[in-house]
Amino acid sequence: MSAPNSIRAFIALKPDLDALRSIVKAQKSLRHCPAHVSWTHEDQIHLTLAFLGEIPSATADALKPKLDEIAAKYSVHRCRLWSLGTFGPERAPRIVWVGLDCPDPLFRMQKETADACRELGIGLEARDFHPHITIGRIRSARHADSLTSAARSDRNTPCDPCRFDAMLLMASRPGPQGSRYTILNRSELEGE
Numbered sequence: 001m002s003a004p005n006s007i008r009a010f011i012a013l014k015p016d017l018d019a020l021r022s023i024v025k026a027q028k029s030l031r032h033c034p035a036h037v038s039w040t041h042e043d044q045i046h047l048t049l050a051f052l053g054e055i056p057s058a059t060a061d062a063l064k065p066k067l068d069e070i071a072a073k074y075s076v077h078r079c080r081l082w083s084l085g086t087f088g089p090e091r092a093p094r095i096v097w098v099g100l101d102c103p104d105p106l107f108r109m110q111k112e113t114a115d116a117c118r119e120l121g122i123g124l125e126a127r128d129f130h131p132h133i134t135i136g137r138i139r140s141a142r143h144a145d146s147l148t149s150a151a152r153s154d155r156n157t158p159c160d161p162c163r164f165d166a167m168l169l170m171a172s173r174p175g176p177q178g179s180r181y182t183i184l185n186r187s188e189l190e191g192e
Contacts, residue, residue, distance in 0.1 A: 005057050008172045009184070011067065011113055012046035013077070015133070019162035020045060022081055023098055027135050030084070030096065035147040036140040037096065044181055047100065047133050049110045049167065052122050059120055060169065064185040066116040067167055070109060071187035077106045077164040079131070084151040092141035093148055100131040100162060113167070165189050 015023065024042055031039070079102040086093035110129045117124055138144050169185040 006054050007057055007060055007184075008054050008174075009052040009060055010170050010172065011049045011052065011117075012168050012170055013049065013164035014046050014166070014168060016163040016165070019081060019160060022160040022162075023133060023135060026081075026084055026098055030136070030147060030150050033147040033150050034143040035138055036142065037136040037138050037147065038178065039136045040134055041178075044179075045133055045135065046168070046170075046181075047131060047164065049113050049129075050117055050124055052117060052124070055122055059122065060171075060184060062120055063117065063122075064169060064187075066120075067113065067169055067185060067187040070112050070116060071167045072190045074105055074109045074189045074191045076189050077102065077109075079103070079106065079162045079164070081160050081162050085132075086138075086144075086148050086151055088138075090148050091145050093138055093144055095134055096136035096138065096147065096151060097132040097134050100133065102131045106131065106164075109167070 014020075020042065023045055027039055030037075079100045081098055082101045083099040084096070085099060086096055088094035107129060114124055114129075138147065166189060167187040168183050169187075171182045171184050172179045173182065
């Protein structure tokens with residue numbers, strides 16, 4: 001739970017409607033598996049650029065103009081949904097994801113965004129950026145290997161275009177049905 005003057009936040013890109021439909025279709029292609037999965041709700045599907053964790057509200061406010069400035073330098077990103085996969089051990093994965101094939105400018109924008117966060121004193125995880133969209137969280141290792149196999153199947157591989165046109169600063173609030181996301185700032189990608 002957030003302290004009174006802090007928020008749990010992250011920076012993300014939301015896929016366009018056609019890509020979102022493809023992602024939901026990929027989710028549905030895996031639902032036949034007996035694994036216990038909490039599937040990401042359609043309105044919460046996103047590509048995380050940076051997870052900020054719990055930050056002071058004042059820091060979030062200071063970050064907004066920096067994100068606007070970064071986004072203004074980049075044009076709309078056109079990626080391709082290219083695979084399904086899981087994170088974690090094969091027999092006990094934790095996350096189901098859709099992978100993205102993205103152009104170099106998206107990687108540069110993510111790095112600039114992470115650098116801006118660090119300049120404001122936000123501690124980020126020190127790991128390489130691997131573009132993916134989480135579509136489910138596996139709640140039990142029981143039957144999880146069936147999900148891993150299904151995700152690797154060619155028939156479940158999306159290969160549709162995916163378009164991102166804005167960078168979003170999001171708040172995450174836990175609730176009984178899972179976290180709820182609220183947009184705190186929308187920075188349009190306006191570059192040439």
